[in-house]
Amino acid sequence: MSAVGTQTCYRHPNRETAVSCSSCGRPICPDCMTPTPVGMRCPECSKQRTEVRTARNLTADPTLTFILIGINVIVFLAEMFGGTGLEGSGQVFREGVLFGPAVADGEVYRIITGGFLHAGILHVAFNMYMLFYLGSMMEPAIGKLRFGALYFTSLLGGSLGVLLLSPFAPTVGASGAVFGLIGAGVVAERSQGIGIMQSGLGMLLVINLVITFIIPNISIGGHLGGLAFGAAAGYLLLVWAPRQRAKQAGNIALGVVIAMGVAAAVGCVWAADYAVQNGALL
Template sequence: MTDPASNPNTCYRHPDRQSFVLCQRCGRTICPECQTPAAVGVHCPECVREQRAQFQANRRASGAPSGLTVARRRFAMLDQKATLVIVIVSAALWLLNQVAGGYVNLYLAYDTVLLGSQPWRIVTGLFVHSSFFHILFNMWAVWIFGRMLENMLGTWRFVALFFLAGLGGDLAVTLLSPQTPVVGASGAIFGLFAAFFVIQRSLGYNAVQLLVIMGLNLIVGFLPGTNISWQAHVGGIVLGFITGFVFSKTRNVRQRGLQIGLLVGEAVVLLAGIGVGYAALLG
């Protein structure tokens, strides 16, 4: 069998056939003959066999499964686990915030001033939202682009992208508007847009329309009276471009160590930058 990493633009089983279609589970390039239609996208022969073997093994091991076991098994076989979790957690926190009279957002929103004693806000701010339309549009964007990117990148890469873009938004808010509490996943979502654009371009697709949509949405944040954190949007976009570039340049499976190292490096730089911004605010 040929090395799947030898040429990222040709089918890993038929190296003489050029293709830009990736298996939605493992990311291998596959030609039409090797594509098996899935609920979203296509899968390569190896992933199809792995799914079937895993399903059969689970059936044999489980005996007569309970309702919880069935639900857990179905969740394990989903290709968009992280996207679903992000949407569910965000929706649950928004509903809880409505019941609690706004106290959930009060304790979970990103607030640079409070980071010293409440560092969890760096992450939790991505999952809380203000109004119904705020969470509606944000979760719609996560559901659309999140599923596509999670299928293209795999779950752990998608999670890394989401949080790195979110940290990019946090850093921009810390440096440009440190006194302003911020809620919402918008920074991370703009990062998803930017990364999707870079990855599509690297695969030879025309993604200019996405760039235009992203630009128009970014401009809205600068309009007076919108109460939108354009700083978080800009920070998310920058990190989305950077992380998407990292993914596109380290697509070879032999570069996985380099890819992980670069992503960890991004996180370290972002957290250090937030720390420096917090220290400057106190000083």
């Protein structure tokens, strides 16, 4: 998408706009925009059934999104049958919750399992709604493999944020991964010249950040860590790779995102060890 001075909407010549359809390049005003994770589409392009994915047809095949939602729901049901709560009364909760001393003691798997546990039905319901909303748009746009890499890198980034800011607080939830998806979407839209408040993602990010800082018992580190890693991964997958002429750019971006996830996992172990020996790092 490009900004071209005083161009006018091709459907409304009396309206000036700085936004163009990311598919055909025609200038479009807000009334003619169809938002997608990779830019705005004009009404005609939004109706296409080709490989150009729009917000209307992006929900066609978000298989991995449904699998992730299913795993989260099944794990939450297991929590309910075993007893759950913020105090970690159930075995499933106790064995999987992200907790710095346990990670430092060798239970590294918690940096993943903590992202599939939840502290209540509202917690899991909100996160799964957000995962469905974002995954239905992004997964068909970038493919299952890249979407999976984006999701788990964001999840691990969130775990790293937890272990840096609050390693002794038992922490659960898919929020870190969800924040990463929001960050990736916002970065992709900004690269197309779309203002942060011009689409629903910008307001969604602002609302969730406000909630993060004003409501008690919400992991600030988990949300900010997921957001940072998701935004960086989103830039590589949704912005950098599509702009390159090299055919292997997508694979290079994928490899870097996977490396980021590995680095986050290594950082989690280091942060947990440091916290046990010296106290919280931040």
